[in-house]
Amino acid sequence: MKYASWTNGLDESFLGEILKTANHKDTISFAGGLPAQELFPAKDLKECFDRVFEEDGSIALQYAEALGYSPLREWVSKQFFSSGKARKLDEIIITTGSQQGLSLVAQTFIDPGDIVLVESPTYLGALQAFQGYRPRVVAIPCDKNGIIPHELEKILRKCNPKFLYVIPNYQNPTGKIMSLERRRELVEIARKFDLLILEDNPYGELRYEGEALPNIMDMYDKVIYLGSFSKVLSPGLRVGFLIAEEEIVRYIERAKEGVDLFSNNLTQHAVYKYIVGKKFKEHILELRRVYSERKDIMIQALKKYVDEEVQVDTPKGGLFIWAKIQKMGDSCQFLKYSQEEKVIFVPGTFFYPDRRISNEMRINFSCSSPEIIEEGVRRLARAVHRI
Amino acid sequence: MKYASWTNGLDESFLGEILKTANHKDTISFAGGLPAQELFPAKDLKECFDRVFEEDGSIALQYAEALGYSPLREWVSKQFFSSGKARKLDEIIITTGSQQGLSLVAQTFIDPGDIVLVESPTYLGALQAFQGYRPRVVAIPCDKNGIIPHELEKILRKCNPKFLYVIPNYQNPTGKIMSLERRRELVEIARKFDLLILEDNPYGELRYEGEALPNIMDMYDKVIYLGSFSKVLSPGLRVGFLIAEEEIVRYIERAKEGVDLFSNNLTQHAVYKYIVGKKFKEHILELRRVYSERKDIMIQALKKYVDEEVQVDTPKGGLFIWAKIQKMGDSCQFLKYSQEEKVIFVPGTFFYPDRRISNEMRINFSCSSPEIIEEGVRRLARAVHRI
Numbered sequence: 001m002k003y004a005s006w007t008n009g010l011d012e013s014f015l016g017e018i019l020k021t022a023n024h025k026d027t028i029s030f031a032g033g034l035p036a037q038e039l040f041p042a043k044d045l046k047e048c049f050d051r052v053f054e055e056d057g058s059i060a061l062q063y064a065e066a067l068g069y070s071p072l073r074e075w076v077s078k079q080f081f082s083s084g085k086a087r088k089l090d091e092i093i094i095t096t097g098s099q100q101g102l103s104l105v106a107q108t109f110i111d112p113g114d115i116v117l118v119e120s121p122t123y124l125g126a127l128q129a130f131q132g133y134r135p136r137v138v139a140i141p142c143d144k145n146g147i148i149p150h151e152l153e154k155i156l157r158k159c160n161p162k163f164l165y166v167i168p169n170y171q172n173p174t175g176k177i178m179s180l181e182r183r184r185e186l187v188e189i190a191r192k193f194d195l196l197i198l199e200d201n202p203y204g205e206l207r208y209e210g211e212a213l214p215n216i217m218d219m220y221d222k223v224i225y226l227g228s229f230s231k232v233l234s235p236g237l238r239v240g241f242l243i244a245e246e247e248i249v250r251y252i253e254r255a256k257e258g259v260d261l262f263s264n265n266l267t268q269h270a271v272y273k274y275i276v277g278k279k280f281k282e283h284i285l286e287l288r289r290v291y292s293e294r295k296d297i298m299i300q301a302l303k304k305y306v307d308e309e310v311q312v313d314t315p316k317g318g319l320f321i322w323a324k325i326q327k328m329g330d331s332c333q334f335l336k337y338s339q340e341e342k343v344i345f346v347p348g349t350f351f352y353p354d355r356r357i358s359n360e361m362r363i364n365f366s367c368s369s370p371e372i373i374e375e376g377v378r379r380l381a382r383a384v385h386r387i
Numbered sequence: 388m389k390y391a392s393w394t395n396g397l398d399e400s401f402l403g404e405i406l407k408t409a410n411h412k413d414t415i416s417f418a419g420g421l422p423a424q425e426l427f428p429a430k431d432l433k434e435c436f437d438r439v440f441e442e443d444g445s446i447a448l449q450y451a452e453a454l455g456y457s458p459l460r461e462w463v464s465k466q467f468f469s470s471g472k473a474r475k476l477d478e479i480i481i482t483t484g485s486q487q488g489l490s491l492v493a494q495t496f497i498d499p500g501d502i503v504l505v506e507s508p509t510y511l512g513a514l515q516a517f518q519g520y521r522p523r524v525v526a527i528p529c530d531k532n533g534i535i536p537h538e539l540e541k542i543l544r545k546c547n548p549k550f551l552y553v554i555p556n557y558q559n560p561t562g563k564i565m566s567l568e569r570r571r572e573l574v575e576i577a578r579k580f581d582l583l584i585l586e587d588n589p590y591g592e593l594r595y596e597g598e599a600l601p602n603i604m605d606m607y608d609k610v611i612y613l614g615s616f617s618k619v620l621s622p623g624l625r626v627g628f629l630i631a632e633e634e635i636v637r638y639i640e641r642a643k644e645g646v647d648l649f650s651n652n653l654t655q656h657a658v659y660k661y662i663v664g665k666k667f668k669e670h671i672l673e674l675r676r677v678y679s680e681r682k683d684i685m686i687q688a689l690k691k692y693v694d695e696e697v698q699v700d701t702p703k704g705g706l707f708i709w710a711k712i713q714k715m716g717d718s719c720q721f722l723k724y725s726q727e728e729k730v731i732f733v734p735g736t737f738f739y740p741d742r743r744i745s746n747e748m749r750i751n752f753s754c755s756s757p758e759i760i761e762e763g764v765r766r767l768a769r770a771v772h773r774i
Contacts, residue, residue, distance in 0.1 A: 043440075045448070112499065258518065266623050
């Protein structure tokens with residue numbers, strides 16, 4: 001069978017194999033990026049679905065517009081302001097999760113060989129979304145505040161990328177937040193080079209300390225912003241949204257028509273009913289409280305059991321801790337010990353576009369109970385001490 | 388803004404503009420391909436969603452596998468046999484509607500410039516799904532039984548296409564069924580040239596007369612089959628499926644991970660509950676009864692009001708009548724009269740990859756009541772008589 005040439009680059013899905021071991025009954029998985037299942041507001045969502053069926057069931061079950069359910073888009077327009085102005089309705093399109101947002105942007109902008117800039121390390125799923133369109137991905141070195149401005153500028157002098165992809169809040173995989181100062185520097189450089197920025201913000205609401213920083217789209221016009229209900233409500237419902245200037249949204253809309261016509265209409269109606277209700281804000285507060293506690297427990301456990309071997313920065317939000325263990329060398333190799341001890345994580349390698357050897361790992365704290373976190377870290381420590 | 392080069396070919400979405408006039412209160416639309424809204428089993432579906440929430444709500448709201456919900460895939464595997472054998476589970480992947488199936492196949496197989504063969508005319512949405520990957524689309528002439536074998540063979544001697552896309556049952560837009568004889572001839576040629584066939588079957592269950600013919604995948608191995616619950620249950624739920632040999636499904640799975648990770652999990656659970664219940668079969672019988680009656684009423688009205696001007700073949704299934712009106716010349720031009728008379732359809736031009744001038748039009752009969760069908764055809768006749 002002769003497949004499209006982007007598939008040549010596909011490896012054996014080592015990561016897929018890891019994630020499958022997450023289903024082994026005795027294995028503790030810190031590998032996924034899953035919300036805590038027990039916190040899903042299933043009862044309230046059921047009521048919302050019931051109300052949709054009762055109030056406008058047959059409309060919600062019918063074909064619908066590619067742009068998405070208007071009241072949901074209106075809600076988004078009111079939540080997101082640019083320079084103090086609500087966004088126009090035609091600047092918003094609903095996506096099948098924000099993963100689809102990444103894919104639609106890739107399809108709409110990338111010709112084979114085009115350059116796309118990313119943080120290093122970056123979200124693996126974005127690399128997967130982009131790869132089908134065969135860009136050259138260039139990784140920009142980052143420090144603890146995000147993309148290093150002069151490194152970005154150096155690269156922009158040499159090439160003309162289609163866009164720069166960033167996750168400013170509680171980045172996946174590092175958990176880092178891009179500082180306000182850094183955002184300003186980034187925008188200044190973007191202006192200078194007329195650079196399009198793809199701003200992905202799935203974790204912004206999961207803030208455990210500090211004030212919310214302005215979105216990059218609030219500071220600069222040439223931004224495509226991706227939002228998601230996966231982390232604050234439910235990933236199983238696949239509802240996200242994209243905000244950009246009207247012309248871009250028109251092109252994205254055409255791409256979306258080809259890709260899946262429109263996103264699940266019934267679900268859009270139900271999600272809308274949920275988020276305009278009083279419980280949404282309470283639910284987010286609850287997530288913050290529980291996840292923050294789990295994050296603290298994991299940090300403490302790492303310090304207690306893995307000890308001086310591990311270097312971590314405590315994340316101020318999100319779902320992940322990025323841990324570096326000097327003597328581990330290659331975390332892909334280390335994963336084998338770790339799997340024998342029945343605990344798994346995602347090795348750092350996978351988040352670097354160049355798949356470099358890495359002694360880092362991404363550890364998720366959101367979907368395990370405090371007891372499981374303790375036990376998992378104890379197992380991790382046993383694996384470390386076997387090196 | 389510099390977009391990907393496939394967007395250069397995008398026209399002004401004339402069709403989008405037509406479809407928007409479908410929302411005008413006084414306009415009768417025969418333009419869409421919508422199921423009858425009043426027949427959606429909303430009450431039964433509500434119960435299914437309720438049961439999912441009660442029985443496994445938090446699992447259904449969580450991240451899930453790209454391949455889809457296993458019990459739903461098992462159901463598909465038992466429904467679809469190749470040479471009398473149930474398909475293996477690893478040969479089935481759930482898609483976000485079968486539109487996504489088209490798009491995933493395009494992404495997985497097409498490099499820019501690759502050749503894709505289609506029927507002429509063919510489903511507009513397939514052309515939209517393919518265009519993002521910039522194939523050269525070659526249209527194979529068809530007669531009343533489907534693709535003309537020697538025309539296909541002539542083209543296959545000259546080029547090496549990635550696949551041939553066909554809708555054998557009650558084709559969109561023509562409503563035609565590919566005869567058994569023709570299916571056999573097609574498969575013989577495909578074998579000879581080792582041609583991959585993409586078989587799209589959204590309308591197969593909407594059969595109003597005659598026996599069901601075997602699927603092409605039952606007669607030949609190198610087939611990717613697309614199925615959908617949009618026409619037999621609800622398009623708003625966006626659930627379809629793809630069946631192919633295991634290797635192909637593995638590649639499609641990787642593409643799907645990049646595109647939207649997985650399809651709405653809650654909905655997959657609920658659709659599964661509905662289709663294993665007793666009411667699914669009854670529901671399909673009801674659809675056949677109502678749509679068949681509407682089809683008859685429309686055919687009679689066309690003969691009665693538009694008279695000798697119109698040439699139609701009565702479709703044996705599906706949602707569409709393909710009408711040719713000699714003196715209409717260009718149906719895009721004619722649409723203007725028709726819009727003035729407050730009735731719309733889709734002009735034939737849009738279903739031809741070369742966008743040729745066409746005196747044909749696609750008229751939908753499924754989503755209008757008998758009274759509306761009568762009145763709409765009367766308006767159409769007034770427009771015809773104005774030519």
